[in-house]
Amino acid sequence: MPDRKKKERLPVNLSVNLGGIALNNPVTVASGTFGYGHEYEEFVDLDRLGAVIVKGTTLEPRCGNPPPRIVETPGGMLNAIGLENPGVEVFINEHLPYLQQKGATIIVNIAGNTVEDYAALAGILDGEEGIAGLEVNISCPNVEKGGLQFGTDPEMVKEVVAGIKESTKLPVIVKLSPNVTDIVSIAKAAVTAGADALSLINTVLGMAIDVEGRRPVLANIFGGLSGPAIKPIAVRMVYQVAREVDVPILGMGGIMSHLDALEFILAGATAISIGTGNFVKPDIAQQVIRDLENYLEEHGIMNINELIGAAIQ
């Protein structure tokens, strides 16, 4: 159709490199909020996403915490899922093939109770095709054993990360807990031990009370706070860490729009994850990619890498 002139647009470059993982664009979906991808197939083209980060995976199946597991809070929500998952074997056999077939860039989020668990998981996944990298959850506040400890003590962080690095050649992204006094020292410990990238933030420990019932709402008492409410905390931590470490950062916490994504990128994130936002708008990830692209075009920015950390003073 020669009379339908397409507006001349210079192509903008959205691709980024997250510690050795090449992403088409910086928009990924956060672990635990996107299932294994197929849950969103009507809403998002999985191969269009920067990456799909799958639900936290453990060596053995876990049945998770008793209900109630979630509760809405102002501008956010608390969850205490308790790492329910079918275990790494079922993941590899039943969920991985689907994601591979869809052409998704796959990052597997792993969690364990011991240093050995993590190393074993990394070793098992190292052999699998189609996995672009690992995201290591050392910060899940909902598991009683391990979890919290790893993420809050620099020495433990080093041990876990070193163990994983020895067991895999895959790029390793270490996901940090925000529930610490000094996020920078934890970040540095992870990098010293060989982390190829850092992911922050995981959920903030919180709780809600059922006033009429006079008891905690969640069966687990405590849960992890996510959503827009935590965005200022997350942006702050990305900024603090980006100033001090050299590895790329995967930023997340309350992203609901491309402007939120840009806040993280300007604060120093190389890529971002959308979590709770997927629950509110199941097609949000693809929308954010489109909006980012438009934003860059309108502002004459040819390459998104120009913006990474541009707000750091």
Added chain:
Amino acid sequence: MPDRKKKERLPVNLSVNLGGIALNNPVTVASGTFGYGHEYEEFVDLDRLGAVIVKGTTLEPRCGNPPPRIVETPGGMLNAIGLENPGVEVFINEHLPYLQQKGATIIVNIAGNTVEDYAALAGILDGEEGIAGLEVNISCPNVEKGGLQFGTDPEMVKEVVAGIKESTKLPVIVKLSPNVTDIVSIAKAAVTAGADALSLINTVLGMAIDVEGRRPVLANIFGGLSGPAIKPIAVRMVYQVAREVDVPILGMGGIMSHLDALEFILAGATAISIGTGNFVKPDIAQQVIRDLENYLEEHGIMNINELIGAAIQ
């Protein structure tokens, strides 16, 4: 008027004791959000409040941080006021008399750069009439010197509190920072050093980026997050600390209604403070008192003390 029968209501008892400070009711207004009281005189009867906690006061006047000092965030706001205040002398001469004359229960919030500053402030205020107690801000994240350090290190907390206790006979409430890995250890340190009560939480460290300007919104880069967004974090910390220490707790963080206040009380707070809520509804404190009273009546609870910590499991 004999034909206008008043509905027979049993009087409910709202009075509580906050570490030696007798409060008519558990509803106080948070430091830094209520000025010196006179700002709200059209909206609230100051003598009806549990207490008025005045703006953070230092030995010398402070001019505070350059603007912009505040920015709205989802369900909350960031502030970096930088402890602007006219100093303790001006406070005593110009602001204290007004509060005394209004019959307010007065708690003075103090902040310093050194252990000696705090002790000196406590000593100066010890001599003044009409002051019911001190709230010690060891957690202001907006002051470069001191501030953050005190609130995050148990040993420093002990030193500061011990110094204050030696200088005053007034009840001392120590206000804790939420920006720590282990709030309970900080709380215990304060109690060991003689704290009569604990106040939690102060604001959570956060930041926002001006996307178009590609720089932090706040001139100070970082600010303190307050408002409903942080309520789940605050309730969690009150609950964790209430389980482990014996002194009463002044709970705050995002309270916008009597139901929010009850969440804190059920989680273990003896009294609560309303902060950011005052900006949204200048008459909120008095409304919360009325609503609490009605709630207790409707639920047949004769004494609010029955509810303190009732949700702790």
Added chain:
Amino acid sequence: MRKVEQALIIRHREIVPRYFELEFIAPDIARDALPGQFVHIRVTKSLDPLLRRPFGIYNVEKKIGSVTVFYKVVGRGTKILSDFHTAETLDVLGPLGRPFSIPPNLRRAVLVGGGVGIAPLVYLARVLCERKVEVMVLLGGSTSGFLVGRDILKRMGIDHMVSTDDGSEGLRGRVTELLEKIIDRKRFDYIYSCGPEPMMARVTEIAQEYGIDGELSLEEHMACGIGACLGCAKEVVRDGRRSFAKVCTDGPVFKIGEVVFRA
């Protein structure tokens, strides 16, 4: 196929105080919706309240592509929803969840509902009738005015009986007592139920006593509604083993006997 639609509201009425009937145009959802499924509605563009709210599908008019829900105002989200006007649009995700199954040889079904729980049974009753199944709907409510769905059942000519807590209409007492009263005579093949958990627990006992199969529709707080967050877990027994099922995708409809009720 599940879709997000910007649905135009064409009817929104307060039937009795705090009970609303809401009809909107959502052609894709209407086309695929089956009885027992639900829609997940975003009630505001604001970030507070943040999450969608789930509501069972009360009726569908395939010809005009409309979906109707029937809801009770119980909190902030439903209050905000009730303030929407005709001609405004609503962000609706659906149809979601496992529908009621209709056994191939089903002849006589009884539908037992309490309060707003009746909502999904109304659409089920209609579909069953269209499939020539003999249907009896038992409705329980607090008082005469609050018998959800009775008018629409009357209009569709579907058999129903009622109970009220205050005896203002029908049997004075619980809807499960009504079920016990008639179950012997009627020889139902299948029981469907939706309502408060104690009611469904009692329906389960009765069904098991009489050896009748059936299905229940459950509620649990939800975030995603599409099986991704694992937030809506409910304990179920399958093959004799206890596990957590997702109410949003494994349910909301479960087989009688699968669901673990706590006293």
Added chain:
Amino acid sequence: MRKVEQALIIRHREIVPRYFELEFIAPDIARDALPGQFVHIRVTKSLDPLLRRPFGIYNVEKKIGSVTVFYKVVGRGTKILSDFHTAETLDVLGPLGRPFSIPPNLRRAVLVGGGVGIAPLVYLARVLCERKVEVMVLLGGSTSGFLVGRDILKRMGIDHMVSTDDGSEGLRGRVTELLEKIIDRKRFDYIYSCGPEPMMARVTEIAQEYGIDGELSLEEHMACGIGACLGCAKEVVRDGRRSFAKVCTDGPVFKIGEVVFRA
């Protein structure tokens, strides 16, 4: 006295795209409001957006107890505000802030406004006229349609001149050029100004060059609006010393020369 009023909206019109005139009944605020003061409006009952939004007072009808504001949709809060309908109520706090002062012997005043900054000058012009002060209002806008307040000034018979960036009406150029053009001839006693900071910086220069006193109305992000949070600090020079003033209670009106403008 400052009050929180639940104000009934009696008029709400989009004058030109994104520019709205909003009139509401708030008798207590209307009674006490002085030119230069502002109202602080809560645009939602939701917790997001959380804070009130400040708007200068554009007009007051004391007889009916109404207050009018004139605003431009620039972000989320003003967008939500623009969706309110006549007959709905709005939570309004006011009147707030230090008003414009009117020097006792004032004879000839010039009011220099740009964009929506003109809003508070309209009410000031009206009050000055009522006090028999000779008033000249200089209005600057991007283009002919966007000259805020011109219609109301015409209606009230208040002298005014305009400039537009595109020359579609009046002088082509900045409103400060208009001021420079006429200031020599007119012998004004006092200058009032409100608008973008670069404009007010230039007004300051001109005023100082001609040795004329005057006042400016500033903006800063606000939380409380009543002097309690210290969030709205602006650098000022008083008695030769720099310090922070509160825009909400020390301002929004400041003396020309007090305000520190940054290039």
